[in-house]
Amino acid sequence: MSAPVALPRWADVVVLPLVNLAMALLVAGAVVAMIGQDPGQVLSLMIRGAFGSARGFSYTLYYTTTFIFTGLAVAVAAHGGLFNIGAEGQATLGGLGAGLVALWLAETLPAAVVLPLMLVASAAFGAAWALVPAYLQAYRGSHIVITTIMFNFIAYTLLVYLLVNVLKAPGSMSVESAPFAEAAFLPTLHEALARIGIEWPSSPLNLSFILALIATAAVYLYLWRTRAGYRLRTVGSSAGVAEYAGIRPAHQMMIAMAISGALAGMVGMNEIAGVNRRLLLDFVAGAGFTGIAVAMMGRNHPAGILVASLLFGALFQGGAEVGFEMPSFSRDMVVTLQGFVILFSGAMAYVLAPALSRLIHGIPGIGKRGTA
Amino acid sequence: MDEILAGTLIASTLRLATPLILCALAGVLAERSGVIDLGLEGKMLFAAFAAAAVGVTTGSTLLAMLAACGIAVLLSWLHGFATVSHRGDQVVSGMAINIIASGLTVVLGVAWFAQGGQTPAVGGDVRLTPLWPGAAAAFPGAPWFGAIVGEGLLAHNAMVYVALALVGVVWFLLYRTRLGLRLRAVGENPQMVDAAGVSVLGLRYLALTMNGVLCGLAGAYLVLAQSAAFGPNMTAGRGYMALAAMIFGHWRPVPALWACLLFGFLDTVAVRLQGVRLPHVGEVPVQAIQALPYLLTVVLLAAFIGRNVSPQALGRPYVKER
Numbered sequence: 001m002s003a004p005v006a007l008p009r010w011a012d013v014v015v016l017p018l019v020n021l022a023m024a025l026l027v028a029g030a031v032v033a034m035i036g037q038d039p040g041q042v043l044s045l046m047i048r049g050a051f052g053s054a055r056g057f058s059y060t061l062y063y064t065t066t067f068i069f070t071g072l073a074v075a076v077a078a079h080g081g082l083f084n085i086g087a088e089g090q091a092t093l094g095g096l097g098a099g100l101v102a103l104w105l106a107e108t109l110p111a112a113v114v115l116p117l118m119l120v121a122s123a124a125f126g127a128a129w130a131l132v133p134a135y136l137q138a139y140r141g142s143h144i145v146i147t148t149i150m151f152n153f154i155a156y157t158l159l160v161y162l163l164v165n166v167l168k169a170p171g172s173m174s175v176e177s178a179p180f181a182e183a184a185f186l187p188t189l190h191e192a193l194a195r196i197g198i199e200w201p202s203s204p205l206n207l208s209f210i211l212a213l214i215a216t217a218a219v220y221l222y223l224w225r226t227r228a229g230y231r232l233r234t235v236g237s238s239a240g241v242a243e244y245a246g247i248r249p250a251h252q253m254m255i256a257m258a259i260s261g262a263l264a265g266m267v268g269m270n271e272i273a274g275v276n277r278r279l280l281l282d283f284v285a286g287a288g289f290t291g292i293a294v295a296m297m298g299r300n301h302p303a304g305i306l307v308a309s310l311l312f313g314a315l316f317q318g319g320a321e322v323g324f325e326m327p328s329f330s331r332d333m334v335v336t337l338q339g340f341v342i343l344f345s346g347a348m349a350y351v352l353a354p355a356l357s358r359l360i361h362g363i364p365g366i367g368k369r370g371t372a
Numbered sequence: 373m374d375e376i377l378a379g380t381l382i383a384s385t386l387r388l389a390t391p392l393i394l395c396a397l398a399g400v401l402a403e404r405s406g407v408i409d410l411g412l413e414g415k416m417l418f419a420a421f422a423a424a425a426v427g428v429t430t431g432s433t434l435l436a437m438l439a440a441c442g443i444a445v446l447l448s449w450l451h452g453f454a455t456v457s458h459r460g461d462q463v464v465s466g467m468a469i470n471i472i473a474s475g476l477t478v479v480l481g482v483a484w485f486a487q488g489g490q491t492p493a494v495g496g497d498v499r500l501t502p503l504w505p506g507a508a509a510a511f512p513g514a515p516w517f518g519a520i521v522g523e524g525l526l527a528h529n530a531m532v533y534v535a536l537a538l539v540g541v542v543w544f545l546l547y548r549t550r551l552g553l554r555l556r557a558v559g560e561n562p563q564m565v566d567a568a569g570v571s572v573l574g575l576r577y578l579a580l581t582m583n584g585v586l587c588g589l590a591g592a593y594l595v596l597a598q599s600a601a602f603g604p605n606m607t608a609g610r611g612y613m614a615l616a617a618m619i620f621g622h623w624r625p626v627p628a629l630w631a632c633l634l635f636g637f638l639d640t641v642a643v644r645l646q647g648v649r650l651p652h653v654g655e656v657p658v659q660a661i662q663a664l665p666y667l668l669t670v671v672l673l674a675a676f677i678g679r680n681v682s683p684q685a686l687g688r689p690y691v692k693e694r
Contacts, residue, residue, distance in 0.1 A: 330478050336475030339476070350460070
């Protein structure tokens with residue numbers, strides 16, 4: 001086949017992702033129209049719900065926090081050349097780690113000790129859960145996509161088993177652990193602000209948002225500003241080249257998945273330590289898969305992931321608000337849109353590229369300068 | 373007592389394995405042609421929704437099954453458009469189909485039926501009924517024979533037997549026909565197929581079409597034979613389990629059948645052992661049995677080292693060299 005005309009870099013980095021996102025939104029809008037609702041009205045309700053009030057915006061940022069963690073998790077693995085579908089399971093284990101530390105130590109130790117330990121445990125549990133598929137891929141050649149899918153199910157059944165048989169609060173009807181002692185509460189934003197005398201509407205937004213921002217910066221610095229990150233990216237772009245340069249691909253795969261799993265595990269800090277403050281089922285609620293959409297939209301770059309997480313946070317919060325206003329609107333529309341984003345920005349990312357390229361090269365002056 | 377237990381175990385295993393068998397065969401067809409199909413789950417889910425929606429509104433079993441197969445084939449073609457025609461990532465496309473299906477079925481269900489994503493139950497005359505309703509009681513003189521053959525093997529609806537027959541059909545197609553040879557070749561060495569003047573794209577689309585029909589049947593079975601109504605995410609990971617069964621069966625139809633029966637049996641046992649105390653063992657953690665198919669698959673994958681089990685060109689988009 002003839003090589004497609006290359007897109008200028010600015011178009012590849014900015015215009016094409018926007019065009020693909022627009023396609024996903026367009027199709028989602030068509031679905032909304034098809035079920036007899038006004039896409040414009042839905043959109044305006046969504047924007048108002050997500051950004052229109054301090055409370056709504058706090059909820060948006062709470063969702064954003066989880067998506068930053070899972071989005072970064074998928075992205076770091078992708079830079080190591082691996083597709084991590086297991087963020088869901090790794091986040092489940094992360095929550096389990098945080099929860100076990102809280103149930104074990106929070107009665108006796110102060111928050112200043114318990115909370116850091118919970119963070120370490122959530123990251124370590126998530127990393128450990130990712131390292132098994134990583135090892136099997138790196139040293140036994142088992143396809144990591146399949147093993148991480150299987151590990152999602154195993155993680156879920158493990159959590160069910162522990163909650164039903166071991167951790168369930170005595171006498172409780174629901175499948176969840178006893179509430180944590182106060183030392184294991186990661187302060188929410190309104191609690192933290194109340195301490196310094198500022199009133200803020202109550203929401204699940206908690207200090208793990210700041211943790212997510214730190215993680216974003218750390219991932220950027222690691223991947224693009226350190227030798228270790230360079231090694232990881234080299235393996236991701238070409239394992240063969242890496243091998244010639246003396247970098248061992250198997251090592252880097254293990255490192256990529258350990259970091260990826262640790263990032264996914266930190267979802268536990270947001271959902272378990274920050275919001276639910278007890279161990280329960282389904283606290284990840286598909287965020288691992290949203291992470292795939294986030295990473296694809298953000299093109300695996302921390303800055304892009306930040307923007308994409310905010311977009312999906314707004315969609316989830318806005319979608320919930322629309323659900324209150326319009327009973328025939330299902331929040332699952334947001335899940336659908338997430339699927340469209342993965343389809344258009346991921347699987348069909350370059351379907352529209354030739355047309356876009358022709359369009360851009362047709363504009364006098366621009367095409368030549370871009371490809372020169 | 374024992375013979376009744378044996379009969380119900382066999383019957384339940386077959387019933388639970390049927391959607392797995394259909395989906396695993398779908399996976400075999402797609403992946404032997406070189407296209408990774410993670411979208412089994414989503415296609416089955418959307419097909420189940422289509423079967424329920426059409427079954428409820430038209431009251432016709434045939435239309436419900438046609439709708440189920442139709443929607444699953446459309447999703448398969450979407451997968452083909454993204455990955456075969458435009459060489460997109462096959463894993464990503466499959467995930468996209470799964471997520472779209474899990475969201476869109478609920479959205480449409482809420483909009484059309486206003487029951488929180490559920491559909492109303494399809495009518496009794498739309499549902500699939502056992503082919504030989506008297507089979508279980510047909511052998512009064514022989515209790516063991518009656519329980520195992522009558523109750524265990526003959527008390528099922530047509531789809532169960534169709535699924536079992538399709539294992540043979542797919543095997544024959546793949547290993548005893550010219551088309552099957554080409555399908556397998558396109559998954560191993562597409563350049564060669566292309567050089568022989570056979571269309572790589574055409575073969576892969578054909579495999580995906582058959583894959584869609586099979587996923588559609590699996591989805592229709594869930595509604596028409598198992599649950600009567602559609603519920604959000606009612607496939608509950610069965611598509612992934614079928615994928616595991618396909619890998620377990622080394623991408624071959626007959627071994628995949630055994631894997632599906634094993635997984636169906638484990639599922640049956642897990643349901644029956646809920647809260648039961650066994651002598652010497654104590655209470656068996658049901659979750660351990662439920663996780664067993666996934667664990668076994670991981671162990672099996674780890675043991676694959678150095679052996680070429682999966683199709684050689686699996687996951688690689690075909691680029692025609694000029």
